[in-house]
Amino acid sequence: MTLKTRLSAVDIEEAFLKIKDTVKQTPLEKDLYLSQKFDCNVYLKREDLQWVRSFKLRGAFYAINQLSDEERNNGVSCASAGNHAQGIAFTAKQLEINAVIFMPVTTPAQKINQVKFFGGEYAQIELIGDTFDDCLKHALAYTEEHGLSFIDPFDNINTIAGQGTIAKEMVDFAQEEHIEFDYCFAAIGGGGLISGVGTYLKDKMPATQVVGVEPLGASSMAQSVKADKIITLTDIDKFVDGASVGKVGQLTFDISKNVVDQFVAVDEGEVCSTILDMYSKQAIIAEPAGALSVTALNHFKNEIKGKNVICIVSGGNNDINRMKEIEERSLLYEDMKHYFIVNFPQRPGALREFVNDVLGPNDDITKFEYLKKSSQNTGSVIIGIQLKDHNDLDQLYKNVSEFDPKYIYINQNKKLYSLLI
Template identity: 75%
Template sequence: MTVETTVQAKDIDEAFLQLKDVVKETPLQKDHYLSLKYNCNVYLKREDLQWVRSFKLRGAYNAIMALSDEERQRGITCASAGNHAQGVAFTASKLNLKATIFMPVTTPLQKIDQVKFFGGESTEVVLTGDTFDDCLKEALEYTDRYDKNFIDPFNNIYTIAGQGTVAKETLEQAQADHTKFDYLFAAIGGGGLISGIGTYFKAQSPDTKVVGVEPAGASSMYESVVQQGQIVTLPNIDKFVDGASVARVGEITFDIAKRVVDDYVQVDEGQVCSTILDMYTKQAIIAEPAGALSVSALEQYKDEIKGKTVVCVISGGNNDINRMKEIEERSLLFEEMKHYFILNFSQRPGALREFVNDVLGPRDDITKFEYLKKSSQNTGTVIIGIQLSDHNDLGQLKENVHDFDPHNIYINENKMLYSLLI
């Protein structure tokens, strides 16, 4: 059997029966806020409300059940940035299996704790590597050394079929309301979700346009399918959208995505942060970065989807509350509302008052100010953060700052300097 025919709609139907009494049937909800915002009918498939707050339980359980009893008893392993690990841990605990789960050291603590919670005594967590791909290498070496069974997070036909049950469930729920979708938006990391749901939609709802959404800093599927026509490994990725930050997609998912994905969207990580905050404040939905990708893509499609019916898969809700400060900061930077400068202040009384009066607008705010007066110098270096009331005022702000200090440094444009100082 060739790769092109390894996962079909019937495989997803079989997986659906396998999972029927294990996974939660998550809601398909019409979202009135997004529908009004984009002048269309937007539905959300709420996989953030799954037992492990992610669709990943579907693929993990289906792949583990595809093993023989003897294989399962030898023990299972996986590599994951969090959600797949939770699905494997949940399954291991339910089936009383031993699982060794490898996670990148950069994984948010909330996801690590959730894996331990769902796995209990059945699961051992090993933190290794800065990225998923580093972690994957360690997991595969361990699996071979101790003759375990590796449960791939995306490059496995049973994992893909399990993720595809999201589509079957979505279409059955939509059919009950006589709803037909013009567009489907779903996140892409390694490609397991988009491969599964894309396969099922193409078989059962072929008129639906399938759109895969990736973070701009880790768009490995777009780079492989559209740009290069072959699987490539990204040399550097932005790990912020941890659930979808994969440097290299799978061979199986690459081949399926070529056939079932109609378009690819790359979303700036800052826009993802704005979406997370918007979903929380407007809809009371706590989405993780990867879970917000599908909704973030609507902004780029806003003209095309007017009057249409759209479904977005909210793929996960495992967001660490400790990341909210960073999320807010990234959002403000993306919206061009917060700006940082290094400038020279004259070391005389009234210099700060002069800056406030001459540089800032009446509703602008200073959010950061670091300055150490040195009596042996006429001027002192200041790091200052300014939050605008209107992003359209940025041009005037830069002009005012330049008039105050022509030698100023605009930190926002220098990622290395920003990371060091802010």
């Protein structure tokens, strides 16, 4: 099958007609908390409420639907460690076709179980490769050998059209409610979501500013558009796993550079703060990629004041086991938690002296590791300190420096931080 390489609003409307009876039309709701916080009208497009808890179902279902009967009967394949795999599995079960889903060996059991749940007997899971790249190589080789149709998670025009149906629903809402939207914020990983949404909005609501949001440690699309060629990032922060892509697709690059008005990269720690804020204030469980759009509002406070804004909450597949790490990253970003290696005198009362002379009245020790060595006068201590007010940080630096002028600040050393904490 020869795939199209151009996309229009008409294509997206055709995709919508194909998927509307199977894929959930998710709500677009005004959020009171965010609207008050940013002094504007913030509407959340709740793709975290999709059947598989992410927008990926739209593209997967439409891309498979567009295959010929013979191609569907032969089966499909994909390589994914997350939401795309769940979308493929759900579609395979709905259409009663076989899908071979390749996932890295390191994929968490929770994600594997979700794929099994959505796909049932129609989803064959192959765990292979330590990294996604290794997994992808095996998937492509297997696909060719067995004559399957490989469903790319983003660099496929039908996948992109499926993701674009989100914008069709948003425009329909705007027309029904007689609202003109000034901004639309959407996450960028490989670029499928922003390409589809941007294409439709530029045709139907051209005054709407389309803002693509990437994690700071994986801003591959923005860097590629700036260089006017696809850039491959060799070192990325994979924390925002749903959007941490080292190389965007050729199709998504070609489309995005024409439909995205602005790009913004947000710190992974800031994303964590947003996840916790959304959970505590709005009872929304967003995955890191799903919180990117809301996080970007912090960077557009002046521009969006008094405006109508859409944030696409792209997914809610957040593993509960990650919450400790999310809280930790948030505290680090907010300058509330700090780790040091400090030399302590090996004598009674040294810890009491540190507490009295270094810590402020509202500071708390959250980590303390120390092994006394009788052959030395001093010993190294790993100590974690949590502040109540980040404005106390300068005083903490001063106090620690006076206690041990040769202290090491672990927060600024990624290797030490990942090794010791």
